[in-house]
Amino acid sequence: MVSTVRNPEAKQKDAQRALVVALTCQELFHLGGAEVSSSEPYAPGVAFPLLQAMQVVNERLLELNPEETLLFDVVLLAADCQQHQDRIIATTRHYGLDVSRFCFCSRDEFTHLLLRERTHLFLCTDARQVATASHTGVAAALLQPAPSRPTQQLRVLFCTDPADRPGTSQQVCQVAGLLGAMRSRLGVACGALSIILLTVQGGRESCGRALLTLRSWGLGVDEAYCLAGAPGGPALSLLAPHILFPDGSALQA
């Protein structure tokens, strides 16, 4: 049973023009172990800093153009969380989060819901869920745990190197285009959003091709790092992205 609840506190976005991002409730808040009967707001979860950074981007976009429709439109997906419904909504209000709507469903309806909500981008820390979503035709990326030095800037990283299980490039291309349009509207000097390219195994040729591919998709890159086989771990912790697109096989085309 799927139920969609609009958040009356949040300004509704034009879903046709916005960049629809789906997050899971379990990652936005710490749900586990809490008493069902309690009315205390949940503690922030791993996706919290990401959502805050997306809100800042929205604010900047609206500052530049109060009629702006290309904004992050956040949908909170809650699988098997019916009993927490009221508290989830109350917690969202408590923090004043810019979540447009809540979708409560059962676990097997999850991917169907992603498609129904016209999700452009599904974000999750679980690589398998990301892969499943990709295979279903929804662009998905890894949500990274919060960095040691928190930043207000939304950092989106594209990795050039092909992942073990490649996803579909068409959806990533579409998200890239939307992100690119957002980035252009903000202007180069604006520090609210940074697009990062990371080439771990390849050298300058790989990196160059990826830059051109992303450009052809309408996305300009702010920071580029090419490791040519140097360890990726330290680089990744220095880069501290919120969002990581793991598969870059399409970027090598």
Added chain:
Amino acid sequence: MVKMSVDPVQVMSGQVNELKVTPSSNGESRGPWEEKEFDQDHLGLTTKPKSPKPENAVTIAVSSRVLFRTEREQKVFEQKGVEEYLQYQVEHENEPFAPGPAFPFVKALETVNSRLREMYPQSEELFDIVLVTYNHAHVGIRLINTINHHNLFIERFCMTGGSSPIGYLKAWHTNLYLSADAEKVREALAEGIAAATMFMPEKLTEVSESQLRVAFDGDAVLFSDESERIFKAHGLDKFFEHEREHEDTLLDHGPLKGFLEALGKLQKKFYAKGHRLDCPIRTYLVTARSAASSGIRALKTLRAWGLEIDEALFLAGAPKGPMLEKIRPHIYFDDQMFHVEGAAEMGTVAAHVPYGIAQKQPCKKSTNA
């Protein structure tokens, strides 16, 4: 002014290193037949060699403004702002930049690398040149095109779009960082990374294409600035007195000691194969100290550190420009802008190490140690 070679020329007679089975300097024990087989595998192959692991290589990080000439683009940035600057860069993406002050140095590093690869095909003890720039990635394509055009072997880079690259410099075990911006160089020095600011001289004297030549000032570059402090506070006589009294006390190390050490390790790989006479790396000490007096402490310190320097030039206060013009180093490191400018006037690429007491006082155009 005395010119001294610290290491006397050794005639390596009777040594047939090439045919002996020796544990080579790269730590591997290989029979010569194995090396030969490997070489034959590589004959005729045009695949690019793999980049060495950062901890094995001598990593030289250069910024885009010292590797290439970007004055015109800098002007656009200063006069018209970042958006126009980036647009300009993208519009001129297929026009490679011209070589900058660090270019001959980088080319010489690559020459050394080709010889090292010939002699030690399995070794990762090589120079690894990385591009580290604050530039925005919109300039990326143009930089990559330029590297391709000049046939440089640069496979690692970071374009940070404005934030500090110090973390990456550290992660890549950077042995030397060259930038056009003194602030960034100072930041690196404060983090213990050898660094220097480079400037484009108006004229460039020709340098060797087969031998890398690196020249260093002594105080506040290879050594600490302790003696310079004495000179600045108490004058030349007190300086001489102090150096004489402390002749047998080692000087403390300076910011570029580690880089000289790294060069020395690579030099030994050539010596091990009988190439002491024609070693493609040559190092020089160019100091205002005097050979007969204050210079002794410098030499003793180097010897105690186990560092060899090929030529030590004690100028006893004479100007460094003419001597550097004779040496023709690819790069010369000095802590005083006065000397850096003097070198540049005569066509030497000089790099300023903003370290020590000399930075806190205005330049004096007088004899100094």
